[in-house]
Amino acid sequence: MDIVVDAFGGDNAPREIVGGSITAVNLNEDINITLVGKESAIRNELEYFGYKGNKISIVNADEVITGEDVPTSAIRTKTNSSLVVALELFKTDSKYDAFVSAGSTGAVLTGALLKIGRIKGVSRPALAPLMPNAQGTQTLLIDCGANVDSKPEFLVDFAVMGSIYMSNVLGVNKPRVALLNVGTEDHKGNQLTHEVFELLKSREDINFVGNMEARDALSGGVDVIVSDGFAGNVLLKSIEGTALFIINELKQGVKSAGIKTKLGAVMMKKVFKNLKNKMDYKNVGGSVFLGVQKVVVKAHGSADARCFYSAILQAKKMVESGVVDTIKSSLGE
């Protein structure tokens, strides 16, 4: 399997991206990686990690797209950026199975949409992160920001794609699909969710379990949370923000307390570590961009080598499961 990697996307590029890629080829016999970006810098990193194998190749690209760039114009003007060169390669060379980048979300989505293209029949591709939950499994949120002005039919496609992902890639039997709403009752919601509710109810290809509240997003009671990208973005980011807030409050509390409390914190270390592991996006991989013609994974912007490796593994699983083909045969024209 051949994977194209944007070596200059994300806060920790290129070192952590190269590190994660080396782990991927070392631990997975069937993975070959092409790193796209400033060649000399990539060579330095490969040397830094002491990589001597032949499963990683390099394609040079001198420019870098950052979070400051406006996505649409950056994709059009920075034609020699690692992201655009990587996507061109992915588009034109059929040997490549998947693309992974930790770059700016807007640029990766815009780039993938323009270069790789939407599956005809899918109203809008959507960005879908996996979230941890209280059951110790994972919940897919779709969409978390690719579409901030959705029409009802978009959300129906999100539901179908999310269901296919959970079933094909994670092996969940009849994934439970819920609609993010302001209440659990059938009649709750705004104009959009009212219409989506009726449409989802009538679909026989998904296991629609009704409306859900944001309060239950981490309960593990459903497998797929369907949402407009605006509300989904608010959900995802407030979960992150709240978790960070609580962890910081506990840290500050321990820091400013006496020796007894500090000792207590040390004794509780294992519990905190388990919680941190459970909440840690680094174990989960990236967000998948569903509804485009090929496998595109957006790794976390602050991905380290371990996290980026998870995103590559996720791309690998997507390729093996044939999720894109299933979406094509379900929704494609």
Place this chain on the structure above:
Amino acid sequence: MDIVVDAFGGDNAPREIVGGSITAVNLNEDINITLVGKESAIRNELEYFGYKGNKISIVNADEVITGEDVPTSAIRTKTNSSLVVALELFKTDSKYDAFVSAGSTGAVLTGALLKIGRIKGVSRPALAPLMPNAQGTQTLLIDCGANVDSKPEFLVDFAVMGSIYMSNVLGVNKPRVALLNVGTEDHKGNQLTHEVFELLKSREDINFVGNMEARDALSGGVDVIVSDGFAGNVLLKSIEGTALFIINELKQGVKSAGIKTKLGAVMMKKVFKNLKNKMDYKNVGGSVFLGVQKVVVKAHGSADARCFYSAILQAKKMVESGVVDTIKSSLGE
């Protein structure tokens, strides 16, 4: 000051409602309360708490509106419910300064809108809870669910009303007002927030600081978070859900761990308690319904006596600060 209380609203009515009301009249010389609901049951509760004073009166109402009722029809048909009778009293008897209920949010808002009425000039009244933040102060979220299909001008009114509340009631100087969005950059957002952003930028009566992400809702960096009710509801409930998730995970972790960890948790007790206090809505009061003709406070549905007392105090502060009059003179026709 005379306050009407719906004695049969909320999960813990009437006991905790009566308990909170007794605390309010006992600790505040200037507060008199009229409890509305089943008279004999209320008398029993007053006896239970041993209240012998003359600052609490009772108005009988035999019916109860529950969370199962559909708000609009319940307000119209259950004319002898504690909520409707209380609102009629509040509407017709000018001696009453404020109304407090822990009942179903939908019913309280619909009832207040129908009986008390919107301030002419305010496009839509909004429900605004106070949230704790990392600075140890409070942040007002407006709207959290009263308006789930907002037009741009609604959010501008939310911003003005929220700013007046924070300034008049909590004494915040030039409250910082931010727009909930999917990114902090000026160009980020959906159609609604794009339009609202431009409108807020041009207002000279508020201190608009730009877009904010849900991630920063608890940072205390702003005083007022302006949002459509749908996204605001998602924000509020996902904060609650995430906090609960983390607390449960820690509890389960300690429960299933060895004696060392358990001892550690006991030694850290103070830190956990401080965090719990900081996060506790019971200390904050209720959500205020801004944009109606009089002071309406919606206490938390699971309010206990202490929490309900906070909501009464909040109503008192609102009356004293003249926040409704300021809103009338700023936005009223």
